[in-house]
Amino acid sequence: MKEIILSCNALTPLCLGDGRKKDPRKTLEFIPGASWRGALAWAHTMARPGKDQEFKDFFLSGKVTYSNLLPASFPGSKSELRDKADPVSPLPFTAKSCKRLRGFMYQSTHDERKHGVQDTLIPWLLFSLSDEKDAQVLAKASKCPEKNCGATLEGLHGYYRRGKSGATGMSDLRTSIVTRTGICRATDTVEESILFSKEVIQKGSVFWGFVLLPDDLEDKWRDFLEDDLIRGIIRIGSGRSSGLGKLGISVESSNSISADTVGKEIRHRVTAFNSLLATEANSQNIKREHVLYIPLTLKSDLILRDDCMRYVTTLDDKWFKNTTGALGKLVYQCSRTRRVGGWDGILKMPREDVWGIAAGSVFVFALEQEPDYGRLARIQLEGIGERTSEGFGNVMWADEWHMEVNRL
Numbered sequence: 001m002k003e004i005i006l007s008c009n010a011l012t013p014l015c016l017g018d019g020r021k022k023d024p025r026k027t028l029e030f031i032p033g034a035s036w037r038g039a040l041a042w043a044h045t046m047a048r049p050g051k052d053q054e055f056k057d058f059f060l061s062g063k064v065t066y067s068n069l070l071p072a073s074f075p076g077s078k079s080e081l082r083d084k085a086d087p088v089s090p091l092p093f094t095a096k097s098c099k100r101l102r103g104f105m106y107q108s109t110h111d112e113r114k115h116g117v118q119d120t121l122i123p124w125l126l127f128s129l130s131d132e133k134d135a136q137v138l139a140k141a142s143k144c145p146e147k148n149c150g151a152t153l154e155g156l157h158g159y160y161r162r163g164k165s166g167a168t169g170m171s172d173l174r175t176s177i178v179t180r181t182g183i184c185r186a187t188d189t190v191e192e193s194i195l196f197s198k199e200v201i202q203k204g205s206v207f208w209g210f211v212l213l214p215d216d217l218e219d220k221w222r223d224f225l226e227d228d229l230i231r232g233i234i235r236i237g238s239g240r241s242s243g244l245g246k247l248g249i250s251v252e253s254s255n256s257i258s259a260d261t262v263g264k265e266i267r268h269r270v271t272a273f274n275s276l277l278a279t280e281a282n283s284q285n286i287k288r289e290h291v292l293y294i295p296l297t298l299k300s301d302l303i304l305r306d307d308c309m310r311y312v313t314t315l316d317d318k319w320f321k322n323t324t325g326a327l328g329k330l331v332y333q334c335s336r337t338r339r340v341g342g343w344d345g346i347l348k349m350p351r352e353d354v355w356g357i358a359a360g361s362v363f364v365f366a367l368e369q370e371p372d373y374g375r376l377a378r379i380q381l382e383g384i385g386e387r388t389s390e391g392f393g394n395v396m397w398a399d400e401w402h403m404e405v406n407r408l
Ligand SMILES: [Zn+2]
Pocket: 098, 099, 100, 101, 115, 144, 145, 146, 149, 150, 151
């Protein structure tokens, strides 16, 4: 399997709607996998008419996974964060920062100081393991540790990148409001009294994402993206007829991935997480009743249904058993639900609204024995739930982020 890392550039402002949302003027902060997959599919029908098998392979077979494209502009940051190949992820809901001076310390400037960001999964998990009796363990997770500050720690929403030598920062997403006049259908001129505004992502914004595909499709897919008629440029979102939505996609790197390697990485991270958890638990005199604790972090929204086709808004022990084959008990969760709407770019129809579990949600399962890491690796690579080829259900076992008990 190959992972092609992509960097994308907004060549014009972008306006990305989110289905039948309360405020249709607001733009989404990221480019959904379904959106740019649909735009590429349309480009394929224009550039390569008749190549039906290739179209099926790229867009209908589910063999190619199109991730969400996440904001990756790091203006003013040191060069380490500007390596376009380094991954960008949504901050988990367990990430907290000072209410007063929020943000990563690495991005502090002379004029604008930041008190750092830390993860609070371990303190909250310990609180949960103490039967929610030992509130002392939450001390580190509730107040800003900066000298003479002590402000409340609050959740931090956004996307982060960690550079190769550990520097971590949040990406910046600049939006603005554009105002347009309505057009009269009868005369094709300006309609009186119709003026509307919408929020757009500014031109020049950078995004990071990836596609996952089988080895034999890699060359064909890259060849298609770089086709003379496409040259990596597509139109996405709304307002395309009025000059919005032009996106340039370029390939940054391509890596081979195998379930074996990913399984080893997961095992390594699970061991490191449990050893840190043990240290913290011992220092607080909290007993761990299970042998192993494995966090699962959602990197994108997850759409999942139960046996009766009802949408699932949390993961439980039964789901863990059915999916991983191991017995696990849900001991902690920090999750939110999200209504997912959108537009099907291939069928050219609005999608029905569905309920999912939001990106950034974290679940911790306790196990009595080591799981089958190969199976965990396949779950991580293939994704969970529905519409995984559009970027939904992208998860990570024992994300290294949860080891950040100290401020970054
Ligand atoms: Zn502070």
